Amino acid sequence: HLSAQPGEIRTTCAYCGVGCGVLAKPDGQGGLAVRGDPDHPANRGRLCSKGTALGETMGLEDRLLHPVIGGVRADWDTALNHVADRFRETIAEHGPDSVAFYVSGQMTTEDYYVANKLMKGFIGSANIDTNSRLCMASTVAGHKRAFGTDTVPGTYEDLELADLVVLTGSNLAWCHPVLYQRIVAAKAARPAMRVVVIDPRRTATCDIADLHLAIAPGADVALFNALLAEIDRRGARDPRFARHLDGMAEALAAARVEDVSLTGLSAAEIATFLDMWIGTEKVVTVFSQGVNQSASGSDKVNAIINCHLATGRIGQPGMGPFSVTGQPNAMGGREVGGLANALASHLDIDNPAHRDAVQSFWNAPDMPAGAGLKAVDMFRAVERGEIKALWIICTNPAMSMPEADRVRAAIANCDFAAVSDITASTDTARLAHVLLPAAGWGERDGSVTNSDRTISRQRAVLPAPGEARPDWAILAEVGQRMGWPGAFDWPDAAAVFREHAALSGVAGRLGADFDISDHAALDAEGYATLAPFRWPAAGARQGGRFFRDGRFFTPSGRGRMIPVTARPPVAEPDGNHPFQLNTGRIRDQWHSMTRSGRSARLNRHMGEPFVEIHPEDAERLGLVPAGLAELRNHAGRAVLRVLVTDRVRRGEVFAPIHWSGETAPTGRVDALVTAHVDPVSGQPESKAVPVSVAPY
Ligand code: SF4
Structure with a gap:
């Protein structure tokens, strides 16, 4: 220090x-x-x-400072009893699957752990899902199919050690800027290093690209299948690594070269990419939301992983597929099993032995027999009245879920909705029957895991304002009041972390990748001073990487190549909705801006919601720079400032997700995003949404 x-x-x-x-x-x-x-x-x-x-x-403007019931200030005791009573009564009358938690990749691992334990172990339902479903669920599914567990094989150093970095569906310069800066520095030090960006838009990340492939939306499987077929044709497969793999022949048979026409790329562009990738041993393929947020997101992930497995370019310095996660603790949420189709510590919810082990560790009365409702299905069940009590923690689904207007109406009509947040008046908080004030970043203790498996502490720097409490403590209080005082009794976040670490030892003994049980005896001082560490400790012999030794976490112990077939986006533009809308982030804002929007400096970058449109499309529609455009489809509408640019392809528009608001420009872009989901991961298609565009 x-x-x-x-x-x-x-x-x-x-x-x-x-x-x-x-x-x-x-x-x-x-x-x-x-x-x-x-x-x-x-x-x-x-x-x-x-x-x-x-x-x-850190300012207190619009800060939720005390519990609220029915719009009236309440004390904590009353509010906690109210939430516990409503959940207990609902479960007694309608069963455990009539309640749900919707949580967040912004929570600490300790918060996530307690929420998951309460829902899966004690309420006895798997109806806990997270906004990470919108972020990287397709990567989780792809990892599990290929590796047997949700394992990121490589490290950040690999992005610097690679001779070729391929960034696909990732505007790293704006969405993961420090990682981008690390690549920029590595490229400056080693000019022979090359960068390929695969993205329909010419983003800021293209500033360092040796090659930009402006691929058609959703065509990543077609491109990586063409790569796999060419790897085979040129004899570039790694025959020694092949003995650690299943499914090679099937994956090759599915890799139809003719589908490459779906990419919209020229033959020369494709040939250049194939030459670069196949001809460079040290290649890292980075992927992010452009891959994940797709109705074929899981297949895209596996199409990428297939190429790395076939060539044995995985788990070695400067080589491997690499997922960069959107949120600060999506990875920690995955580690505690905070997705509806996961169990704690990377164990498998569909595996009875895994369920028994977790139930025994928790001494839990009940465990769900399988997966619960994923985010889109969860809010559909709320809409149908099947979910009658809902607790939303640290996230704003009335604005950020696909078909956000429909989700907003569903929450408004739910029998009981509790919301824990730092902000008093988000789109979702306004719908709550009970509001619970949470301690935010800088006020709470906990841990988070980043995209390369490094666990770091978040620490309280300022006291929590008003009556705000950490989410794990609020959840624990409700667990106690629902009837399980012994199971939800921790003095501090360190004790929660110790229990989480101890449970991971159980998982490790069952063959899971995630095992941090060497931290299970961490005392208060050890937790207070815990330095960042990357798991697995035992993986140090592989440089903190996985799979070079050919050992995977599948039942056979071998890696799996998955046969995947290119599919266009679910909904294609038509006469009524002729534009394909792509959604994403901007450099200086975060999610629904409840934190980043408090900084005047950040608001200066791009101050209001906008839509990027190609100059030829703008002229044809009579749209002028800085005018207003209305985007519409069956799900909703948004009115956005016009930004005319050839960064986007003709027939496509791009709009950021950050803004809400009821008056023009109204940036509730997720109101337009239709809830088409990946059949494997349940992740919605947020990058290819047919809309109409007209002057407003
Ligand atoms: Fe780092 Fe935070 Fe910037 Fe992400 S948002 S690159 S974590 S400083």
Whole structure:
């Protein structure tokens, strides 16, 4: 801790899955002075614009400071009893599957652990899902199909050690800026390193691209299947690694070269990409939301992994498929099993032996027999009245779920909706019967896991304002009041972490990849000073990587190549909805802006909701720069400022997801996103939504 100055506290950024270390200290005026932690392995002192502005986001404007029942201030005891009573009564009358939790990749691992234990072990339902379903569920599904577990094979160092970095469906420059900066620095130091960007848009990430492939929306499987077929044709498969694999012949048979026409790329572009990828041994293929947020997202992930498995380019320095997660703790949520189709510690909810082991560890009365409702299905069940009590924690689904207007109406009509948040008036909080004030980033203790499996502490730097409490403590109180005092009795976040670590030892003995049980005896001092560490400790002999030794977590112990077939997006543009809408983030805002929107500096970057449209389309429609355009489809509408640019392809438009608002411009873009989901992962298709566009 030598580089921390007096008064500085080590914590981890609140935003993206890079998971940068932050040194923060109170500025004496209610805010924080922050700088990048030079000792954190993810960022080595760097921060992006969002991280740098964290100290400006601690203000109390619109902050939820005390519990509220039916719009009236309440004390904690009354509010907690009310939530516990409503859940208990609903379960007694309608069964455990009549209730649900919808949680968040913004929560700490400790929060997530307690929520998952309460729902799966004690309520006895698997109806807990998370906004990570919208973020990287397709990667989870792809990993599990290929590796047997949800395992990220490589590390951030691999992005610097690679001779070729392929970024597909990832605007890393804006969405994971410090990781992007690490690649920029590596490329500057080693100019022979090359970068390929595969993205329908010419994003800021293309600034360092040696090749930009403006692929048609959703055509990644076609491109990577063509790559797999060419790997085979050129004899570039790794025959020694092949003995560790199943499914090679089937995957090759499914890799139809003729589907490459779906990409919309020229023969020369495709040939250049194939030559670069096949001809470079040290290649990392990075993928993010452009791959995940698709009705064929799982197949896209496996199409990428297939190429790395076939060539044996996995688990070695500078080689491998690499998923970058959107949220600060999507990975920690995966580790505690916070998805409806997961169990704790990367165990399998469909495996009776795994369920028995977790039930026994928790001494739990009941466990669900299988997966619960994934996010889209969960809100459909709310709409139908089948979910009668809902607890939404640390997320804003009335704005961020696909078909957000429909989800908003479903929550409004739910018999009972509790919302825990730091903000008093989000689109979702306005619908709650009970509001519970949560401690936010900088006020709570916990841990998070970043995209390369590094677990870091988030630490309280300021006292929680008003009556706010950490989410894990609120959940534990409700668990106790529902009738399980012994199972939900922890003195602090450290005790929750110890239990989570101990459970991972059970998982490790059952053959799961995730085992941090060497931290199960961590005392208060050890938790307080816990330095960032990447699991698995036992994987150090492989440089913290997985699978080079040919050992996978499938029943056979071999990796699986998955046969996948290219499919276009579920909904194609037509005469009524001639444009394909692509949604995403901007550099300086985060999710629904409840934190980042508090910084005047961040708001200066792009101050209002907008739509990018190609100049020829804009001219044809009579749209002028800085005018207003209305986007519509059957699900909803948005009115957005017009940004005319040839960064987008003709016939496609791009709009960011961050804004809400009822008056023009109204940026509720997720109101337009239709709820077509990947059949394997349940992740919605947020990047290919047919809409009409007209002057407003
Ligand atoms: Fe925070 Fe991500 Fe920026 Fe790092 S790159 S400072 S984790 S938002």
